[in-house]
Amino acid sequence: MATKRCEEDLGGVTLKQLLSFQGSVMPGMGGRGDPLVWLPDGSGILFKSVIGGSSNIWRADLITGTIERLTVDLGSVPFIQGTSLMDCSPDGRWISYIGDKSEDDGRERSSRVEIWLQPVGGGVEKQLTSLGAHINAYSWSPDGRSIVLSGNRYGRYDIYKVEVPSGEALRLTDDTLYEVHPVFTPSGEHILYVRLDDTWTDHEVIMMTTGGEKVRTVVKNTGFFDYIFGRRFGYPLVSPTGETVVFPSHRSGWINYWQVPITGGQPKQVYAEDSDQTEAVFSPDGRFLAFVSNSNGTLRLTVVSMDAKSPGESARILVDPVLGVISKPAWSPDGRDVAYILQTPTAPGDVWVASLEGGTPRQLTSSPLSLVLQDKLTNPDKVTYNSFDGLEIPAYLYVPPDRKPGERFPALVIVHGGPTSQFADTYYAQVQYLIRKGYVVLMPNIRGSSGYGREFEELNNQDWCHGDLCDLVASIDYLRTLDYVDAENVGIHGTSYGGIMSMAAVSFAPGIFKASVPHAGYCDWLDFEEEQEKRHVQLLRYELGDVEKDRDVYVRCSSIHGVANATTPAFLVHGEGHYPRSHASLKFARILEKEYKTYEYKVYPNECYYVRSEENLREMYPDIVDFLDRYLKG
Secondary structure: OHHHHHOOOOOOOOHHHHHHHOOOOOOOOOOOOOOOEEOOOOOEEEEEEOHHHOOEEEEEEOOOOOEEEOOOOOOOOOOOOOOOOEEEOOOOOEEEEEEEOOOEOOOOEOOOEEEEEEEOOOOOOEEOOOOOOOEEEEEEOOOOOEEEEEEOOOOOOEEEEEEOOOOOEEEOOOOOOOEEEEEEOOOOOEEEEEEEOOOOOOEEEEEEEOOOOOOEEEEEEOOOOOOOOOOOOOOOEEOOOOOEEEEEEOOOOOOEEEEEEOOOOOOEEOOOOOOEEEEEEEOOOOOEEEEEEEEOOEEEEEEEEOOOOOHHHHOEEEEOOOOOEEEEEEEOOOOOEEEEEEEEOOEEEEEEEEEOOOOOOEEOOOOOOHHHHOOOOOOOEEEEEEOOOOOEEEEEEEOOOOOOOOOOEEEEEEEOOOOOOOOOOOOOHHHHHHHHOOOEEEEEOOOOOOOOOHHHHOOOOOOOOOHHHHHHHHHHHHHOOOOOEEEEEEEEEEEOHHHHHHHHHHHHOOOOOOEEEEEOOOOOHHHHHHHOOHHHHHHHHHHOOOOOOOHHHHHHOOHHHHHHHOOOOEEEEEEOOOOHHHHHHHHHHHHHHHOOOOEEEEEEOOOOOOOOOHHHHHHHHHHHHHHHHHHHOO
16 A cells, blocks of 8 residues: 555655655755765765665766766664764775664674774775764864874774774773864864863864873863764864864854964954854865855855954855755865755755856766756745734745646645754755645644744743744644645644644644644653753753752643643654654653543654654655544544
């Protein structure tokens, strides 16, 4: 049944095609995912893709224009693994990557997530590290003879130096605090890394010799919470001259880049703008800094001259998509070009190259499905509406294609995860599917979302599932202004924090939404704080407060305490998982059942808590539509 449904014709496309289109290139956003890597001779660019169904590294040849696969199945890598999962040695000999080469013996699958090397010209891969630890991040030495990494072999993240190709490892730090994201200075004589405080909110950029000696602090940064131990703050960015360190900071109210002498001193802002800046990279000669600027979900490529007396005065936008997300900028070895990934609502992510001198950017890769789907996918409208307290909420509005005059549709409000995250100008396979099944889809960036400044991001602190839920309820008033929307039949759906808000809608806004589909949500923060992994506990402490002092906040924000008032039918979906957090949806389901509420509950096998595999998504999405049809279409 699931296979037949996913092969259903949806206006010239199928669900299988929509899902396959999603994985052409792995662009990531906001520091996640793999970088683009130029080969040192400038002849090609390395990128990671799941073309063909498995994760691999590919090379785009800039001379011939051909695309070549260089690896054979990298294996899976857990989400909490490092940001720089792929790189090339400075001498161009080795491709390095973090991969899981575990073998399933039929009883238990033990992880072998390590750094692996493969000759650029082809050949047998080689396991470099044998730490048996999560590897947070790594960097090559300038001479290519060693790699420095952060790993948690002894239960916390420390810095290690590993010789190439022997794999001999030397532990350089031993601190109770997390020490992550190490890089070599251009001379190769020192290493810089980031040390987090015990709340993961304050950062120190630390400098030491390659032997772990003469340790000193270069700069301190405060008030910048890192959900996944340092990933948001990222690597210290050392200028090619070795004189300056660039780092991100929230101190202006936006995530902007600041610079400080490597010898220490007062930080100065590189370029002030009311946009979050991410993914900065120096040109090879250090004269320019390129980074991504985010304005309401559109991410552009900005370049500033670091030679200028005031770099901000020299800022210029190199690539500015009308609708799209640029990520992973990477300078060519000669400093004349910048490669990047461009993703749009109708294209999943391809590699492009723009010249510093201007002109039309050149596209290097294209999904095999692009020609089939390019005219069949739907772009959203960017809209805004006001919440009940007057706060302006930005949103994406998707309308079913080929809408006929007078035709009206039920609507689905989708909530993103996080909560510190946002919807952007990217491709969403599920949304393209839902609008073809006859639903208007609204995707609001409610209070607490990132990308709109620190003040907006912190508006839901100690107020989860209340002020932000009001933003979602207010969206129905906006939908009533659209003559093609049946605003009496609006559902709500989301994953992770979106699942949390979908549960909250059931408990705290009974009957407002006519159907709710929480995917991998949570309902009891006291229970969550006791059972969850550390990064989630850190998030709760940052957003909700101390579990003892602010116990009333934890209770007030837990939707499990409002189930008795529920009138909205709910469909709870999640993966089977392996840990206590896997049972959060089950706990909500049991309370719904206890109170004689209308609900359905389904678990999808061979998943973590989230349902992510194409096979299961091809079953889950039609399941969701079946449920919504029952309650929103009658």
